[in-house]
Amino acid sequence: xxxxxxxxxxxxxxxxxxxxxxxxxxxxxxxxxxxxxxxxxxxxxxxxxxxxxxxxxxxxxxxxxxxxxxxxxxxxxxxxxxxxxxxxxxxxxxxxxxxxxxxxxxxxxxxxxxxx
Numbered sequence: 390x391x392x393x394x395x396x397x398x399x400x401x402x403x404x405x406x407x408x409x410x411x412x413x414x415x416x417x418x419x420x421x422x423x424x425x426x427x428x429x430x431x432x433x434x435x436x437x438x439x440x441x442x443x444x445x446x447x448x449x450x451x452x453x454x455x456x457x458x459x460x461x462x463x464x465x466x467x468x469x470x471x472x473x474x475x476x477x478x479x480x481x482x483x484x485x486x487x488x489x490x491x492x493x494x495x496x497x498x499x500x501x502x503x504x505x
Contacts, residue, residue: 390417394414394421412430412431412441427447431444442467442476446479449461449462452464453489462489470502
């Protein structure tokens with residue numbers, strides 16, 4: 390992740406509006422355990438593109454890994470509304486959401502997203 394973060398920072402120096410690179414940088418930061426930097430990067434993406442499924446999902450993952458259930462559920466709600474099947478598949482194999490997925494609010498959220 391460290392090498393990826395370096396390459397992505399260089400790419401962003403050349404193309405500061407590259408939101409895919411900024412999303413990937415947030416993921417790389419999270420992978421290194423730099424959660425504050427990850428949140429900053431991913432929030433910057435969703436501020437510019439609020440419905441970005443990938444950025445919202447990974448923002449939810451960072452919040453979930455920090456035990457911030459309300460924030461994680463809020464971001465998951467956005468992602469699930471946009472693409473419930475895709476996000477549901479990601480969630481089934483993602484260990485970062487382990488505790489959150491046992492939360493009754495998460496169950497309700499998934500049920501509502503799958504019934505729409």
